[in-house]
Amino acid sequence: MSNPEDRNPGGDRDWSVVVEDGIAKTNDPVSSAVAEPAAATRRHELHEPAREELPQRLYEKREFVHNKRIDGPFRRFKWLVMVVTLAIYYVTPWIRWDRGPYAPDQAVLVDLANRRFYMFGIEIWPHEFYFVAGLLIMAGIGLFLVTSAVGRAWCGYACPQTVWTDLFQHIDRFVDGDRNARRRLDNAPWTWGKVLRRGFKWSIYLLVGLATGGAWILYFADAPTLFRDFFSGAADPIAYATVAILTLTTVTLGGFMREQVCIYMCPWPRIQTAMLDEKSLIVTYKDWRGEPRGSIKKAQKNPGQFGDCIDCQQCIQVCPTGIDIREGPQIGCITCALCIDACDRVMKDIGRPRGLIDYATLEDCEREAAGGEPKAPWRTLLRPRTIAYFLIWGGIGGALLFALGVRSHTELTVAPDRNPPFMLLSDGSVRNSYTLKLRNMESRPRDMEIAIEGLPGAVMWTDTIRASDAAATQTVTVPADLVRQVRAYVAVPEGARSQEFTFRVTSLDEQRETDTVETRFDAPED
Numbered sequence: 001m002s003n004p005e006d007r008n009p010g011g012d013r014d015w016s017v018v019v020e021d022g023i024a025k026t027n028d029p030v031s032s033a034v035a036e037p038a039a040a041t042r043r044h045e046l047h048e049p050a051r052e053e054l055p056q057r058l059y060e061k062r063e064f065v066h067n068k069r070i071d072g073p074f075r076r077f078k079w080l081v082m083v084v085t086l087a088i089y090y091v092t093p094w095i096r097w098d099r100g101p102y103a104p105d106q107a108v109l110v111d112l113a114n115r116r117f118y119m120f121g122i123e124i125w126p127h128e129f130y131f132v133a134g135l136l137i138m139a140g141i142g143l144f145l146v147t148s149a150v151g152r153a154w155c156g157y158a159c160p161q162t163v164w165t166d167l168f169q170h171i172d173r174f175v176d177g178d179r180n181a182r183r184r185l186d187n188a189p190w191t192w193g194k195v196l197r198r199g200f201k202w203s204i205y206l207l208v209g210l211a212t213g214g215a216w217i218l219y220f221a222d223a224p225t226l227f228r229d230f231f232s233g234a235a236d237p238i239a240y241a242t243v244a245i246l247t248l249t250t251v252t253l254g255g256f257m258r259e260q261v262c263i264y265m266c267p268w269p270r271i272q273t274a275m276l277d278e279k280s281l282i283v284t285y286k287d288w289r290g291e292p293r294g295s296i297k298k299a300q301k302n303p304g305q306f307g308d309c310i311d312c313q314q315c316i317q318v319c320p321t322g323i324d325i326r327e328g329p330q331i332g333c334i335t336c337a338l339c340i341d342a343c344d345r346v347m348k349d350i351g352r353p354r355g356l357i358d359y360a361t362l363e364d365c366e367r368e369a370a371g372g373e374p375k376a377p378w379r380t381l382l383r384p385r386t387i388a389y390f391l392i393w394g395g396i397g398g399a400l401l402f403a404l405g406v407r408s409h410t411e412l413t414v415a416p417d418r419n420p421p422f423m424l425l426s427d428g429s430v431r432n433s434y435t436l437k438l439r440n441m442e443s444r445p446r447d448m449e450i451a452i453e454g455l456p457g458a459v460m461w462t463d464t465i466r467a468s469d470a471a472a473t474q475t476v477t478v479p480a481d482l483v484r485q486v487r488a489y490v491a492v493p494e495g496a497r498s499q500e501f502t503f504r505v506t507s508l509d510e511q512r513e514t515d516t517v518e519t520r521f522d523a524p525e526d
């Protein structure tokens with residue numbers, strides 16, 4: 001075997017071999033060890049102690065997290081966010097919004113059948129999808145903004161997975177008691193009592209899942225009608241299928257998988273890790289203050305030899321993802337700050353200053369570790385990066401609002417007949433035919449005037465207006481919130497020549513909205 005040190009001049013890595021149960025470290029570079037297919041290999045890094053034993057298994061069985069109840073400012077804030085977000089989700093489809101007799105009165109409605117999206121006073125048509133795209137972009141940049149300013153606050157407080165997991169954990173606590181009681185029950189053999197308790201708890205899970213899936217479908221149809229139809233068995237099968245799928249996913253992801261989704265399934269923690277910098281707020285254990293850790297007894301026996309951490313493990317016990325923040329920032333930390341509440345309470349009880357675990361930036365940590373003063377957290381919010389994100393976010397929002405404010409509710413499209421392009425009438429005049437589409441985006445019928453411009457002597461009639469009533473302008477009524485298709489016939493007296501001209505449509509109301517389309521009139525060549 002070749003000596004890897006030769007290929008790594010100046011390196012002093014230990015490549016010694018240990019092969020146990022198919023797991024190996026190797027004296028050889030990794031490539032030659034891989035030739036032994038039964039052995040998994042890894043490189044021995046510089047900082048590792050020599051001949052370190054590798055874990056025997058790459059898969060570790062999940063330990064269910066039974067987090068302990070805690071109270072404190074961050075927990076109360078989490079309560080507030082949970083109540084507000086769940087209320088918004090469950091209540092919004094029931095809010096009514098009067099749009100007159102020609103449009104639905106549901107404040108937020110995705111009307112797939114008619115291809116409309118209603119949001120309070122705003123109605124989005126399919127051709128205006130850029131508004132939805134703009135909102136999605138704003139949501140993305142908003143997440144960047146929040147992450148660069150306050151770390152994973154989205155994960156810790158407002159992400160649906162966090163909110164529903166929190167809800168299910170409260171149900172656990174309500175039915176089975178706090179952490180120790182739940183652990184005891186988990187480890188207890190299956191008795192009738194345990195079966196009944198589990199049955200009761202899982203029934204509540206199911207109800208929550210059902211309410212979640214049920215609320216979702218109410219965003220896609222008139223909520224009171226769909227609610228009635230759903231329970232009378234008259235709803236569309238797709239509604240039942242959607243509720244079933246969402247009930248299953250809610251119970252599975254929020255009720256059973258919980259922190260596993262955050263740690264293993266969700267891509268967002270990985271993206272966020274790349275977005276954090278030394279000025280982003282994260283939940284941090286101040287090891288320069290807490291270490292070496294030791295119980296109060298030890299600290300009393302050996303004054304001055306221990307830090308502030310009394311190794312009570314309260315921070316681990318309240319953590320919804322079950323991690324130990326004292327091991328440093330990690331992907332499992334959703335920055336919910338419940339460990340701050342727990343540790344602050346411990347510090348208060350033992351008469352030491354709060355903030356052994358706290359929101360801090362890496363920059364602050366270095367300063368504090370060197371004996372400097374902490375910065376007020378709000379100062380980390382105002383820095384070029386967050387301001388830039390805010391300006392982009394605000395700019396897109398402003399542009400969308402402007403576009404909404406100035407958008408016209410009247411639109412015209414024109415498609416000329418091309419086969420045949422013209423017809424010669426008996427009096428020598430030339431006729432062209434067109435299909436006009438007049439869009440009325442208001443929730444009331446409107447009269448619209450169609451006019452021909454730039455085509456001298458031209459007159460027009462339609463499929464509902466006789467040729468004997470032909471004129472340079474015609475008026476048609478377009479129903480509320482609809483596109484009306486009109487066949488228009490344009491005739492020019494004998495001697496007409498091929499040329500461009502314009503159709504102009506004008507709404508005959510107080511707004512006098514107008515739209516024009518240039519098209520072509522064809523005539524026989526000389």
Ligand code: SF4
Nearest residue numbers: 309310312313315343
């Ligand atoms: S709660 Fe505070 S004192 Fe207790 S183990 Fe955690 S960091 Fe140490």
Ligand code: SF4
Nearest residue numbers: 319333334336337339
């Ligand atoms: S370590 Fe603290 S902030 Fe992170 S998830 Fe656990 S309790 Fe929340």
